[in-house]
Amino acid sequence: MPEQPPSILSETYLQISPNILESFPRFRPPVDLYLYDEAVGRVGLTHRAGARLGNEAQARVAAHAEAGRLFLLRDDYLIYAEHLSRKLGLVLVEDGLRPQEVAEIFFLAFRDRVAGFYDQPKKEPLARLRDDLSILAEYVWADPCRVEFLTGTLHKDYDLAVHAVNSMFIGLALYAMLSDEKMTRLSLVGLSLGLILHDLGMTNVPRFITDKEQYLVRRDRESIRKHVEAGLRKLDRLGVGEPVVRQCLEEHHERLDGSGYPRGIRGDAxxxxxxxxxxxDSFSAMIGRRPYRDATMLEQAAATLVHDVERYDRRLTGLLAVLIAEGIPSCRAHDAADEGASSPEGGDS
Ligand SMILES: [Fe+2]
Ligand SMILES: [Fe+2]
Structure with missing residues (x-):
């Protein structure tokens, strides 16, 4: 059983488990490695990032990881997060990671996965995306309150991949609030796939339109409208059959008053x-910074949708406003109970 280091360590350092060490390139770990020396109660540098580790040194480092004495600086977190984002399954077995860190790892991972899939919309990258969405579904299903941390990572720098991930995180949070902890893993995977792929057809729209630095003219908007059908055709070619994915692609521009596209359907249709x-999608589009306009503040974007009762489902926009203003209410109750159960000086949140 590995020794537990003093808790103060976890503020500055993050423990490297044997699993994670194994996932690093064997001869050149990508981060500085630190060793906790119990005799003096201090942490010292044992290996520089990128320097070569010989066979003996590798065995030594592995033994330290096994004994729970190997660490990296939390300041090196981004290098580590990028690395972990390529081996996403590890976030399910690592308990040293904070939920904010896991959320950032998910963000990086899905931004890369969806960008890769948009570059090459084939079955193999889709299968990889699905596998990773199953990991996200497992993570959220185990504790739906974790979606709050996902929404804490929303990025303002707009591109198609960031927009896709922002939309997915917001949509999952709304779903968690709506279903009041009665989610299934399968429904989470389907909805996540629909949310992250909702603009799949945008890859057919020429870059000179999507990257335009001015407001779009009518002809550009007509071109963009075709992304819905283009996305559905791609889903068919890829053999994606879940109704929820199709509904997300087909209906994300439909509006309750019939003013949307492509079919102009209304209300319960x-x-x-x-x-x-x-x-x-609309919320995620508003909070993204575009060359021709600033990003809208989260509260402002939610308020705009709340007031647009003609076009958006008021139950959903109401939940969105609560989410942005105060988080998920049932999770607040949950946190308060946890705090009550811990010691008064245990201020680690
Ligand atoms: Fe769209
Ligand atoms: Fe979109």
């Missing part, structure tokens, strides 16, 4: 996933 994807 728009499915719940379609309405949820519409709210998540």
């Amino acid at each position: 728009i499915s719940l996933p379609g309405r949820l994807c519409a709210v998540a």
